[in-house]
Amino acid sequence: MRISKKYNTYRSGFVLFLTTALLISCGAPAFYATAIEGKKLPISAEYSNNHAIEDYVAPYRTHINKDLDSVLVYCPETMDKTNTINGWQTTIGNLLADVTFDKAATLIKTRENRNLDICLLNHGGIRSVIAKGPVTARTAFEVMPFENSLMVVALKGEQVMEMAQYIAREKKPHPLAGMLIVLDENDSVKTVTIQGKPLQPEKIYNIATSDYLVNGGDSMTFLGNAVATYDLTYKLRDVYIDYFKEVDTLPIIRTERIVTQKP
């Protein structure tokens, strides 16, 4: 029996009608639930595949796999978030921050006529390596499996200072672009430079980030105090996929964004 096959609803409907009509006409007593039994049925390999479903899914699966596995760009060297550059940045974090900065800068300029200053993502949000060799859309799904989308928040300079202090305190190589944080030997924030200029506490800065972080993810509470928020309705994964399609070879970016100054 194929699952898609419909039962004869007219007949069963008629039977139901008859049954109901007879019961009502004779004034039969009502039915009451007297016993209830509940259980959980795990879907394991002991159930065979239903052929109708399997055959129906096959062309969809083939199309997705073909698309996900088509090569978009070449990666010359494995980028792994656990390999840091002086503890404060990674090649994968630098790449994702720079790419996200560029896409967000273009969009916020066109849509809101604003200039982007900074991009901040989270180290924990990088979920996989980009291995040396061909890079596919599947790689983007592995690096960014979440449905997070790109947002721009406007923060006052003093909140940007909080951001720098948060990064120094967390001691994590969060992906960062547009900003240089100089730490002293105790990892306290010494100076903050944005787009090559010193941070001004009263100035408003535009920061590209993810909706996850704006909504309080990773305790980046300073992002919640934004004076303005712009949802760019662009998934971070799509930001990466679109970039992968634009270039032939991924750059290995080693520039430092957070520097510890030796005494």
Next chain:
Amino acid sequence: MKRREFIQKTAAGSALVLGGLSLSSFAEPETKKITILHTNDVHSHIDPFPIDDPKFPNMGGAARRASLIEQVRREEPNVLLLDAGDVFQGTPYFNYYGGELEFKLMSMMQYDLATMGNHDFDNGIDGFKLQLPHAKFDFVCANYNFKNTVLDGIVKPYKIFYKDGLKIGIFGLGIELNGLVNKNLYKETVYNDPIGTAQDMARTLRHTEKCDLVICLSHLGFIYANEPNKVSDLVLARATKDIDLIIGGHTHTFLTKPYIEKNSAGEEVIINQVGCYGINVGRIDFTFEKGKKSKMGSKTISV
């Protein structure tokens, strides 16, 4: 198929006989059985998990789920197949096809009814509506007011099913969307208090519609440990009456067995939720007996 027809004919035949002998005291009490099968938070999981998956190795999969459902349907004549929301989002099947395949497969499995989860708004309320032609089953949600949206008149508060002469009323409840879903996705959908809505719905279905069975299909979540007063299935069960079964979702709670809670009238309510990603199907069988009104405690519940 033949077996099902046979059972239905037999049921009609026995009703006829009983009708003729309804005054006789020696007539055996007739019993009827309703089987509820349910899923929640399947999140576009169509393929089984890989054999080396750390959490759910070689579990789930739509084609296997269909076989399981088919097997139960072969054994039981009165099956209702329900889903408690978050059909969408979680695998590239959703990213590529926007939920089309999920709805088509659920239709092939002959789902009877579903409620909406927050992720079912992920492509916007318009994205959801766009896929509805692929669903040969209805969605219900009583506490979302869709009046000023594209779903007005399409997603209704409840639906009534007739099985073997029994009347089964099922209503839906959705979670607060503000803070969980972008406003530009759910648009003018208005969220109303689930408890008040549920009490009204249950009263309508039990007393006005005179349903034999009242089921709530909820995407409120089972319980919130850090916020015990936040509306959840447990809070709902305690605060209302006239609901027999709450089928839940949202919190991805893998209950080892259905949970039994006392309602505001001291009667037992069954709550069930079977985790997520199509790893399990829940099954609840209700046996009905003629004329045996269940008093408190006279119901046998085995879970």
